[in-house]
Amino acid sequence: ETLPRAVPSWFVKVEQMRDQVCANNLKTYWVPSVVQEKRFHNWLxxxxxxxxxxxxxxxxxxxxxxxxxxxxMRCIGSIEELEQLTGQKITDIHRHFIDHLEIPSSKGGPPLKRVED
Known part of the structure; x- marks a missing residue:
């Protein structure tokens, strides 16, 4: 039996930028063009x-x-960025190697900690 369970999640607010995304789709060159007009436009x-x-x-x-x-908040874009911000050499990105790392606050507050997922 499968039981649904609500858990905290991160979302992209797509609905508030839907018009801009559709406008950008019209500026994109698609081959074949039916992909732009039908598939992506309908989906977006x-x-x-x-x-x-x-x-x-x-x-x-x-x-x-x-x-x-x-x-x-800070979303890390690369291992190099994480190394620079933490001052630590990163050899493995599995949770038990990085979850304890802290990043100094750029606002002078307490250090930033890894957000659990």
Whole structure:
């Protein structure tokens, strides 16, 4: 038996940028053009907010660090960036190697900690 379970997730607010995304699609050169006109336009014009986070069991974790009240957040784009921000050499990106790392606040507050997923 499968039991649905609500869990915290990160979302992209697609609905608030739907018009801009559809306009950008019209500026994109598609081959064949039917992909632009039918598939992507239809999909984009009815797109809903998108849950981009998954639990580690189901997908790739999001490399997000934040302070306790989430007033300061940082999404890490590369191993090099994480090394620069933490001052640590990164040899493995599995959770038991990076989840304890802290990033100094750019606002002088408490350090940013890895957001659990």
């Amino acid at each position: 014009s009815s797109a809903h907010d998108w849950a981009v986070s998954r639990t580690r069991y189901w997908g790739t974790p999001i490399p997000m660090w934040a302070n306790e009240d989430f007033s300061e």
